[in-house]
Amino acid sequence: MIFVTVGTTLPFDDLIRAMDDIVTSTKVKEKVICQIGSGEYLPQNCEYFRYTPKLDDFIDSASIVIGHGGTGTVLSLLSSGKPFVAVANPLGADDHQAQFLKRLEQAATILWTRDLSQLPQLILRARHHRLESRPGLRLADDLINFIDDL
Numbered sequence: 001m002i003f004v005t006v007g008t009t010l011p012f013d014d015l016i017r018a019m020d021d022i023v024t025s026t027k028v029k030e031k032v033i034c035q036i037g038s039g040e041y042l043p044q045n046c047e048y049f050r051y052t053p054k055l056d057d058f059i060d061s062a063s064i065v066i067g068h069g070g071t072g073t074v075l076s077l078l079s080s081g082k083p084f085v086a087v088a089n090p091l092g093a094d095d096h097q098a099q100f101l102k103r104l105e106q107a108a109t110i111l112w113t114r115d116l117s118q119l120p121q122l123i124l125r126a127r128h129h130r131l132e133s134r135p136g137l138r139l140a141d142d143l144i145n146f147i148d149d150l
Helices: 013-024 056-061 071-080 093-107 116-126 139-149
Strands: 002-005 032-035 047-049 064-068 084-087
Touching (some): 002 013, 002 056, 013 032, 056 071, 064 071, 071 084, 084 116
16 A cells, blocks of 8 residues: 655645546556545545544555655654655745755655656655665754754
């Protein structure tokens, strides 16, 4: 099962629509379950729900997780060790999800995009992707420097 989550803060209809289209085109043959939050688009080819108190059971059961690029979601997926693809939601203020994912990519070999047309290829890559740390840069260093500057 592939689990897709858009989080609770911002709608991300484009991601849900893209996953629905991927299932329609049979690029993905396994079941897809989407957490759609406050989005308006209701998938036709995926199971879906809006909210649940805990996503852990869905994440644990998934072969791959597709998630918005929110900090909480991405850090949770990193700690779970679950294969995932992060997708930056352009509705976020100042494109902060893409900025976060670009910076995180310097510290670890994450799979992410802001271009939904890349999603089918990234899903295929995620099946065999191994997350690794990159030497040198650490996201914690950025946070420490930010706090020191305050």
